[in-house]
Amino acid sequence: MTEAKIYSGGCHCGKVRYEAKADLSGAVTCNCSICQKAGWMLAFVPASEFTLLSGADALTDYQFNKKIIHHVFCKTCGIHSFSRGSAPDGREMVAVNVRCLDGVDPQTLNPRHFDGKSL
DSSP states (O other): OOOOEEEEEEOSSSSSEEEEEEOGGGOEEEOSHHHHHHTOOEEEEEGGGEEEEEOGGGEEEEOOTTOOSEEEEETTTOOOOEEEEEOTTSOEEEEEEGGGBTTOOGGGOOOEEEOGGGO
């Protein structure tokens, strides 16, 4: 594992902006119904390592299935730059969409695949 760094990111139109301290060597791709369609690459960070800088009023929440993950997205541009939920141990977590981080080339990462479709 590499060391966690602070990254900035956000949506396409710029209304939603955040910072997250993440270790991108632990990035994940998933084949569940929403991740597959959206093409997400995720880095999971504790909620304490995530700061929403702007755009709280621009976010809309989408939940489905067991309704345990808050798939938030920008009402203006529709981009899902992060989601909120809980780790298996109950800790609050944020799943940051690596593709929405400034200056990060996802092609240089080697994400682990998660079989969410089988859950």
